[in-house]
Amino acid sequence: MDIKTAEKRVQELHNLLNQYSYEYYVLDQPSVPDSEYDRLLQELAQLEEAFPELQSPDSPTQRVGGEALDTFQKVRHDVPMLSLANAFNEEDLRDFDRRIRQALDEDSYSYVCELKIDGLAVSLKYEDGLFVQGSTRGDGTVGEDITANLKTIRSIPLRMKEPYTTEVRGEAYMPKQSFIALNAVRDEKGEEPFANPRNAAAGSLRQLDPRIAASRNLDIFLYAVADAENLGVKTHSESLDLLDRLGFKTNKERKVCRSIDEVIEYIGSWMDKRPKLPYEIDGIVVKVDSFEQQKELGATAKSPRWAIAFKFPAEEVVTKLVDITLSVGRTGVVTPTAILQPVRVAGTTVQRATLHNEDLIKEKDIKLGDYVVIKKAGDIIPEVVNVVTERRTGEEVDFSMPDNCPECDSELVRLEGEVALRCMNPKCPAQIREGLIHFVSRNAMNIDGLGEKVITQLYRTGLVQDVSDLYSLTKEQLVALERMGDKSADNLLQAIEASKLNSLEKLLFGLGIRHVGAKAAKTLAQHFETMDTLASADMEQLTAIHEIGDKMADAIVAYFELPEVSELIRKLKDAGVNMTYKGPKLAAAEASDSFFAGKTVVLTGKLHELTRNEAKERIEALGGKVSGSVSKNTDLVIAGEEAGSKLDKAVQLNVEVWDEKQLLDELN
Incomplete structure (x- = not known):
């Protein structure tokens, strides 16, 4: 393919991929399957590798996250990003309306109400329609350049639909499902979970490595154009419509209200609907619609006089703690759980809340029969905030942890440096049950079909007492279990057999x-x-x-x-379970003496004798580090067929380059 033909095809792919992304991420109406999008994106990547000069900043391939940064650069906003004054009740809203009416000396004005997304405020700069810079709010005047991270948010257009030079503002956020998935991964790795989606979004966008942001499935709603009047619109509601036309994602739950009574009614409706949203909101933003009237109202040093943020009351409720139960985890840790009178919190009925450990119970002076304040951490995990001591009657009972395990009656111990009480009996039924559940989980032996309910049945019926018993199960035993048919039993036995081959x-x-x-x-x-x-x-x-x-x-x-x-x-x-490592077998001593030990290596182009992953594993086994991008810190580039921009950059930086034969010679 010559350069002219390639250039034409690249532009066609840009148009197609941008349209498909807009339909998927902004309109939520995909017109093609994911496989078609992936195929076209792969074609574009191959063309850009073959013709590096055709790669542009607005290419759909530029969203995956590039080279890690050393630090964030400071950015001065063309128009300051002011914070909003807060309202906490109806009286605050009516006071706000009274000030508006007095300042304008008229009753002819309207408000725009928008959901207040609980995320991170950002500003996006476009020049002739091209996204050139994205930054955090910072102190409102100066923020930090997070362009690379924002490019990984697929609902942000890299080129808007018309060639305007402007600055738009929005709220980057983490959807609830992305938040749950991220914390599950962090939990598996033994890392501290994020407290809420807002912190998770902010933490993701302030990562120096854009690939981390790319992996966390962030999204955004745009809510303002910094110089909207210069683009021919006269009201805030018109500017939101303009953002829609330019290809941005805005929140469609907005409403123009003709009076403060309508505003209060709108806010009240979202008190109940809030938990059903797939993202977090912490209030409602109320703005005077007319730009002319906004200018007349002006601003203080910190916030505009024409807008206010109504903050939802904290998602906390009071209920009675009727009991404290104990559970034993797979490592023997005994965890107390509060049993509560059922109560609605953040849209769901809560009957249990974690108490973590004995020290926390003592610290908060929690007694059986107490009335306690409950909230959901990040609107997801119920926890006890504090005790309502003024409601005590004297009939409340102190709680103390037992001396013996509630499951097996073995003595509980507190290991040095730990706050938890632990059962040390490896034959403890609770530990065995939880251990079985862990053994079959995805990151462990990955035995599909062995969920918690099936494991519990197997243990209670005596069919499985430790993990080795899983490998002696028969079809006759399985079909006798509740909700286990012939096909399910066959599939489960196949999964168990396949797990024997794991590394x-x-x-x-x-x-x-x-x-x-x-x-x-x-x-x-x-x-x-x-x-x-x-x-x-x-x-x-x-x-x-x-x-x-x-x-x-x-x-x-x-x-x-x-x-x-x-x-x-x-x-x-x-039972035939594999006991050996199936990856590259090399002792650490050999790795330390290898050519690759301590070196940073980049793989690019097509390899024939090895897959990329095989090459990566073998280099890492020899003490090397495989990176995805070429930089001044790269020691070696392995260039296969059709190596493109990474090879060009390696030559430019005078980095050593090998072909696949040299790699194989060194590995062998």
Whole structure:
């Protein structure tokens, strides 16, 4: 293909992909399946790789997140981003309306009401229709340049539909489902979950590596044009319509109200509807619609006089704590849970709330029979905020944690440095049940069809007492379970059989060794290669691995010293469960002496003998780090066929370049 033909096709792909993105991310009305979009995007990427000069800043390929930044640059806003004054009740709203009426000396004005999205305020600059810069609000005058991160939000057009030079404002946010999924991943990794979607969105957009923002499925609603009057519109509601025409995503729940009574009615309607939204809102923004009247009203140093933000009352309610129950997790930690008189919080009925541990109960002076304030952390997780002590009658009862496990009656212990009480009995029924659930989970042995209910049935009926028993289940036993038909039983047996082939790291993570997460399990598997080698490792051998600290090493040694663990491993071996690492097998000592040790490598172009992932794994096994972009810190670029812009940049930066044959020679 010559350059002229390629240029024409690139423009066609731009138009198609931008239209499909607009339909999917802005209108929520996709006209083609995802596979068609992905196919066209891949075609465009290949053309840009072959003809780097055809890659432009507004290309749909530029959304994936590029090279990490060292720091954020400061940006001065052309028009200040003022904050809004707050209203907390009807009286505040009527006072606001009274000030508007007096200042305008007339009754002929209207308001625009919009949902107040709970996210991060941002500003987007466009030059001749092209998105050139995005920034945070900062102090209202100076923000931070987060252009690369904002480009990963697919509802932001990289080129608007008309060639205006302007600045638009909006609220970037994390949808509720994205928030739940992100915290689930963080929980699996043992990381602290985000408290709410707002913090998650802000944290994502302030990552120096845009690829992190790209992975978190953020979205945006645009709500203002900084110089709307220069674009020919006279009211705020008209400016929102203009944003729609230019291809931006605006919130369609807005309403023009002719009186403050209409405003109050609109706000009241969203008190009940709020929980049903797929994103968080924390109030309603009320603005005078006319730009002429906005100018007449003016602003204080901090906020405009023509707008106010009504803040929803905190999602907290009072209910009675009727009991405290205890649950035992797979690691033996005993967690207290408050049993409450059912109460509605943030749109759902709450009957239970976490109390975390004994220290928290004592700190908040929680007693059985107390009336307590309940809220949902991030509108999702119910928790007890505090006790309403003035409602005590004297009949409330102090609560204390038991000395023995509620499941197996073994003595509970508090390990040094921990606040939790823990059951140390490995035969504890609760730990076994929770351990089984963990063993079959996706990041562990990934046995599809073995959900919590099936596991509970298997355990209660005595069919499964430890994870090795899963591998001796029969179809006759399974079909006897509740809601388990022939086909489901066959599929489950196939999934169990397939799990035997998993690489060692999956089994290690599934065993639930204290402090050993999925990443540590892979590190251990890569280093020791077999279960037997790992089981016989001592503290010195374990802590010699960079990622393994004293605490984890101690837990690993203690685990494999247990006689019941040796018996469990034997039974798993007899069942045919794989006990070896299936990735590149190389001792750490060999890796430290390899050419790749400590080097940053970039793979580009098509490889024939290895897949990209195979090459990456083998380089990493030899101590190298594989990066997705070429920079001054890159040590080596492996260039396959049709290598494009990454190869060009490597030559420009004088980075060493190898072909696939050189890579294979070094690996072998």
